[in-house]
Amino acid sequence: MHRFQVASDVMRDGLGVELIDSDGNVLAEIFRCDADNTLKFFSFTEELPFPLVEKLVLIARKNLGNFEDGSQLPVPILIDG
Numbered sequence: 001m002h003r004f005q006v007a008s009d010v011m012r013d014g015l016g017v018e019l020i021d022s023d024g025n026v027l028a029e030i031f032r033c034d035a036d037n038t039l040k041f042f043s044f045t046e047e048l049p050f051p052l053v054e055k056l057v058l059i060a061r062k063n064l065g066n067f068e069d070g071s072q073l074p075v076p077i078l079i080d081g
Helices: 052-062
Strands: 003-009 016-021 026-033 038-043
Touching: 003 052, 016 052, 026 052
Parallel strands: none
Antiparallel strands: 003 016, 016 026, 026 038
């Protein structure tokens, strides 16, 4: 069973949503860095089921909010076809 949690990181100046396995290991993270207004994905394992990555992205978009200075998160890039 996997779970998701929102975690603040003072050292990296931001907020992240983590994907955690049943043993408590962080498998992946989407991190909102308020120092440089970036949104980054980190994977800490070689293989992740795509539906879990999709869910992580959706949860991050819903829960991370705006950057600390009020700027909005980057708009998703949609590719036709």
